[in-house]
Amino acid sequence: MLCQNCKANEANTHIKRVINGEATQKHLCSSCAQSLGYDNFFSDFTFNLPSLFSSFFDDRNLLLGETRADRCEICGCSFEDIIKSGNVGCSNCYKKFYSKLQPSIQRIHGKVKHSGKVPPKTAEPVVIKEKTAEEKIEDLQKEMAKAIETQNFERAAAIRDEIKQLKGEN
Amino acid sequence: MNWYKNKGNEGDIVLSTRVRLARNLTEYPFPIRLDEAQRRDIGNTVKEILDTDKTLKLNFIDMSSLSSAETVSLAEKHLISPEFACDTLGRSLLLSDDEDISIMICEEDHIRIQTVYPGLSLEEAFETALKIDEILENKLSYAFDENLGYLTQCPTNIGTALRASVMLHLPALNKKGAMQRLSTTVAKLGLTLRGSYGEGSEVSGDIYQLSNQVTLGISEEAAIKNLNSIAMQIIAQEKQARALLIKDEDYLDRIYRAYGILKSAYKLTSKELINLISYVRVGVSEGILDIPAEKLRELTVLLQPATLNAHSGKILTQTERDILRSQKVREELA
Secondary structure, X not given: OEOOOOOOOEOOEEEEEEEOOEXXXXXXXXXXXXXXXXXXXXXXXXXXXXXXXXXXXXXXXXXXXXXXXXEOOOOOOEHHHHHHHOOOOOHHHHHHOHHHHHHHHHHHHOOOOOOOOOOOOOOOOOOOOOOOXXXXXXXXXXXXXXXXXXXXXXXXXXXXXXXXXXXXXX | OOOOOOOOOOOOOEEEEEEEXXXXXXXXXXXXXXXXXXXXXXXXXXXXXXXXXXXXXXXXEEHHHOOHHHHHHHXXXXXXXXXXXXXXXXXXXXXXXXXXXXXXEOOOOOEEEEEEEEOXXXXXXXXXXXXXXXXXXXXXXXXXXXXXXXXXXXXHHXXXXXXXXXXXXXXXXXXXXXXXHHHXXXXXXXXXXXXXXXXXXXXXOOEEXXXXXXXXXXXXXXXXXXXXXXXXXXXXXXHHHHHHHOOOHHHHHHHHHHHHHHHHOOOOOHHHHHHHHHHHHHHHHOOOOOOOHHHHHHHHHHOOHXXXXXXHOOOOOHHHHHHHHXXXXXXXXX
């Protein structure tokens, strides 16, 4: 099995983590494990959280086919910037990249719905609604057309599979 | 109440309790994308709002006005994060006289309200943080989403954006080799156990920080209650382990030797001090030595390198510091 991070070396470090009762597994080579902070006695407790967050993005395919239009209108941050730094650019990015961020958020927290304190007023509340399956498919079809145009067939095939999966679920 | 000058509940084991709430404003991008002027604007806005509350009395500190020793000293006392100390440009801090409230402006988030209490005091620390949050939320428009809660620069903090932590002294559990098992166990409960300066810090003097990890989908009250109950269980285990540990004559000898070195050494490095005090603290909690617990805590906090430099008003060499440190320890334990 190849390392999930560099996809070049043989994975020899296998990390299991359980958050809120949900188990995830990572398979890494020793140098990636070290650079991601997994080599320590305290395994995942001592390395910093932004890099932990970046490491949650297993699917590097999310980055392929990214264009200028995929930048946040408010701060200009791209999804790649978020992955690289582990930091989100502004509150609007959460709205802009919601569907891409959501799986990682789920993996980190185990949940995706806030429970707790709510501020009394938000002058311009950022409303983030999850897209419906139809909307998602529409977005993906546009993206697939773009990928074919740029002869990025690998990406196009990945999107086709994703669409299939979405359609299959409904 | 100053955390290192008072003992607090379970003060033999719990050195301090900290609660941190992260808040961001809708009209600015997150701090990594802010310039110096914007950082200053946010600091001034927060200051103006908090100045209207007469009970708080916070000192406004422009971080770039401090010497590097003063800045690092604040981090050594856990009043700011090490990361905040590294880049002070445009950043500011609101700090109470007792050092129990510290509000970092433009650290990882626009506003980080932090409260520090001595001993185990989660509810009180949370209440104080909440009080400040309530003053601010009426005047500011917070970045908030009904599904994701309070929005933060790093997605690991979204939701309640609450990080509560207790600093624990666990020499007996560490000696027993129980720490790895313990950290695995608490991880399953949505908590983390790590070195005393948080992310990436190494463990020294058997001091660990237990904090909540998950912030989305769990209410503030539930997170605090959960952390409190796990902390209580760890404290009970540590007490049990300490009672057994002092029956070991070799360990008992180490306690007395540590005390002896502290009382008579001519030079002490800060690492050596922390390690020796770790033994002495067990001696104190088990009734072998008679020293107030808060005195030991104060020594470990105030005799750290940058804090010593900041107090003496000049940069001392390491040897000068080590001599000064041992001198102060001898005075305090005399």
